[in-house]
Amino acid sequence: MLSTNDFTLKEARLSNNCPECYSNDSMEIVFKQKQKENVFYKFVSPEIFSEITCYNCNTKIFPVMWTDDIENVVSYHKRGIQPQSKSIKLKPFAWAFIIFDILLVTGIVLYVSGVFSK
Numbered sequence: 001m002l003s004t005n006d007f008t009l010k011e012a013r014l015s016n017n018c019p020e021c022y023s024n025d026s027m028e029i030v031f032k033q034k035q036k037e038n039v040f041y042k043f044v045s046p047e048i049f050s051e052i053t054c055y056n057c058n059t060k061i062f063p064v065m066w067t068d069d070i071e072n073v074v075s076y077h078k079r080g081i082q083p084q085s086k087s088i089k090l091k092p093f094a095w096a097f098i099i100f101d102i103l104l105v106t107g108i109v110l111y112v113s114g115v116f117s118k
Contacts, residue, residue: 001039006032009048010081014073018054019065026056029074031081040094046086050074 014027029052034045052061052070066074090098110116 003037005035005037007035008032009083010077012077014052014070016067016070016073018056018059019061019067019070020054020059021057023054023056027052027054027061029077031078033083040091040097042089042091044084044087046083048078048081048083050078 009031011028011030013025014029015025016027017024018027029050031048031050034047034049036043036045052066052074053059054061061070107116
């Protein structure tokens with residue numbers, strides 16, 4: 001079963017006014033990167049996304065609601081993050097499965113070619 005986890009790259013407080021409640025210093029932006037994992041591998045996706053939350057009115061601020069000031073601050077913080085590079089790491093179960101398949105195919109080829117006989 002594939003599970004998707006998001007890990008935080010950067011958190012920052014914003015001093016902009018909230019578009020909903022107009023409070024100052026109550027918004028926080030969080031940059032996250034996706035990580036997918038199952039029995040065979042662990043995959044770090046290059047996809048990065050951000051969430052802005054206002055803690056005064058407990059509202060998520062979606063990009064449609066952003067003002068020009070918020071967009072400028074988000075692009076500033078986005079330039080400062082260091083995302084993990086895209087990678088795939090095979091787990092021990094995957095390596096065992098690959099080795100078993102190689103041994104099985106090698107055995108079949110040797111049997112069909114006549115190296116092993118009945």
